[in-house]
Amino acid sequence: MFLARIRVSLKPTVNDPQGKTIAQALGRLGFDTIDSLRAGKYFEVRIDEYDRAAAEKKVQAMCTQLLANPVIERFDFDLDPVS
Numbered sequence: 001m002f003l004a005r006i007r008v009s010l011k012p013t014v015n016d017p018q019g020k021t022i023a024q025a026l027g028r029l030g031f032d033t034i035d036s037l038r039a040g041k042y043f044e045v046r047i048d049e050y051d052r053a054a055a056e057k058k059v060q061a062m063c064t065q066l067l068a069n070p071v072i073e074r075f076d077f078d079l080d081p082v083s
Contacts, residue, residue: 002047002055006077008068009040043067046082055079 010016016038023037045062049055059077068075 001082002049002052003080003082004043004045004047004055004059004077005080006043006045006059006063006067006075007040008043008063008073008075009038011072011074014072041067052079
């Protein structure tokens with residue numbers, strides 16, 4: 001069993017209106033030292049595999065097929081064994 005912690009974010013060249021809006025709202029709340037902010041997504045997925053390579057392959061497939069849009073987003077993940 002493995003736990004995948006997946007982070008999905010917009011590629012640096014893609015405009016992030018959600019991140020801009022959040023940064024502006026934080027500025028209005030007094031957090032005026034924020035230079036920029038990028039919003040993203042986070043997933044935790046438990047995978048019932050005994051082989052690390054097989055688990056990594058499944059996480060990679062999940063990300064490219066559904067969790068991330070490869071045209072505008074990038075992803076990375078950590079994979080840790082779970083007892």
